[in-house]
Amino acid sequence: MADFVLKYADGRGQIHQQVASATSEKELRDKYAQQGFLIYSIKPRGAGVASTFLGGKKKLNLEKFLIFNQQFVTLIRAGLPILKALDLLAERLTDPKLGPYVKSVRDEVRNGSLLSDAFRLQGIFPKMYVTSVMAGEKSGSLTEVLDRYVTYQKMSLAVKKKVMVSLMYPVVLIVLVALLMVFLVTYVVPTFANLYNSMQAKLPLMTVYLIAIGTASQKYIVFGVAGMVGGIALFRWWARKDSARLKIDYMKLRTPLMGEIWLKYQVAQLARILSTLLVGGIPLVQAMETAADSLNTPLLKRAVEAAGKSVREGQPLSGSLAQSKLFPPLAIDMIEVGESTGALPSMLNSVAEFFEEDVNTKMAAALSLIEPAIMIVMGGVVAFVLIALYLPIFSLADTIR
Numbered sequence: 001m002a003d004f005v006l007k008y009a010d011g012r013g014q015i016h017q018q019v020a021s022a023t024s025e026k027e028l029r030d031k032y033a034q035q036g037f038l039i040y041s042i043k044p045r046g047a048g049v050a051s052t053f054l055g056g057k058k059k060l061n062l063e064k065f066l067i068f069n070q071q072f073v074t075l076i077r078a079g080l081p082i083l084k085a086l087d088l089l090a091e092r093l094t095d096p097k098l099g100p101y102v103k104s105v106r107d108e109v110r111n112g113s114l115l116s117d118a119f120r121l122q123g124i125f126p127k128m129y130v131t132s133v134m135a136g137e138k139s140g141s142l143t144e145v146l147d148r149y150v151t152y153q154k155m156s157l158a159v160k161k162k163v164m165v166s167l168m169y170p171v172v173l174i175v176l177v178a179l180l181m182v183f184l185v186t187y188v189v190p191t192f193a194n195l196y197n198s199m200q201a202k203l204p205l206m207t208v209y210l211i212a213i214g215t216a217s218q219k220y221i222v223f224g225v226a227g228m229v230g231g232i233a234l235f236r237w238w239a240r241k242d243s244a245r246l247k248i249d250y251m252k253l254r255t256p257l258m259g260e261i262w263l264k265y266q267v268a269q270l271a272r273i274l275s276t277l278l279v280g281g282i283p284l285v286q287a288m289e290t291a292a293d294s295l296n297t298p299l300l301k302r303a304v305e306a307a308g309k310s311v312r313e314g315q316p317l318s319g320s321l322a323q324s325k326l327f328p329p330l331a332i333d334m335i336e337v338g339e340s341t342g343a344l345p346s347m348l349n350s351v352a353e354f355f356e357e358d359v360n361t362k363m364a365a366a367l368s369l370i371e372p373a374i375m376i377v378m379g380g381v382v383a384f385v386l387i388a389l390y391l392p393i394f395s396l397a398d399t400i401r
Helices: 025-034 049-054 062-077 082-090 096-110 115-122 125-138 142-199 206-238 242-254 258-279 284-294 298-312 315-324 331-343 343-401
Strands: 002-009 015-022 038-044
Touching: 002 025, 015 025, 015 096, 015 115, 025 038, 025 258, 038 284, 038 298, 062 082, 062 096, 062 142, 082 096, 125 142, 125 258, 125 284, 142 206, 142 258, 142 343, 206 242, 206 343, 242 258, 242 298, 258 284, 258 298, 258 343, 298 315, 315 331, 331 343
Parallel strands: none
Antiparallel strands: 002 015, 002 038
């Protein structure tokens, strides 16, 4: 089956747009026409040059989506039917971009679809969320499952924010150092070059090299900036390919110091996803498939998919993950203990908490080394420029004496 972007009007004249699955455009058109809808357009999902260039997939505002889920759970617990709760929320969302998708979910539920199927057909909601809703429907505990999903996402967002805040200062420092170097090389150095040319002074070798770099930079700075922007755009286009993303993951993994931190962060994310799904009643094999789709790293995604096949064949989770030789031995040992004691979900949660704390500690230690290194590099560059520029002046002063 293929996904299509469907735009139609209902009996009240309201326009709706949603993603629907069908074997062909004709089948989808006939299905909605029989229900009394007026079809405006049906297009294959992701079609068009702009969609291809931009990735063809919109992203949710996760924080506002969590607010929607909290409100949804509150209304259901208050005794409102799911359809009525969706009706109320569709008109009162804090994120206007989410509104059309919630309305489409409401329309699908009104037409007899399951809530999980309605969310899945929109093509924008995370697979983990759709799977959690499906588990809640089957077990009759939708509110509890959605609560666990919201709790998981809040913890995940808190960890991401900690990492981003930790990286903010070094990034700002690197940008300032780069701007200072550009200013020195493209403005200060050429000014001194004109001065020395007018004096016809004999310059030291390091000054000659620095002036040559500065003069060339001043002439070709526009081309350099254009080339940098073009290179970044080309890299972003290349990085969207699966093979490229896999190579980038290998590079991240092999990066000294930061590679270990990156891997432990991904393992913590995987452990928390699996724990949340297993507590929600999802079988282990299906939970691993959903977890693999939820990961943003192709390297670990492949490893989890391969482990899922081994688990389906009867192998233990710990042994299946160990075969990839990617996961830290401590994580494998903790999962093995969880399997042997029958407390796998709680042990996976412990793995997530342990590695998240380890990531925070190692990130703080790494940044405490990076920041002085940046200052030393900046001081070295500035000292080199100053010595190279002022050395001829000292030589001229000695000559005049």
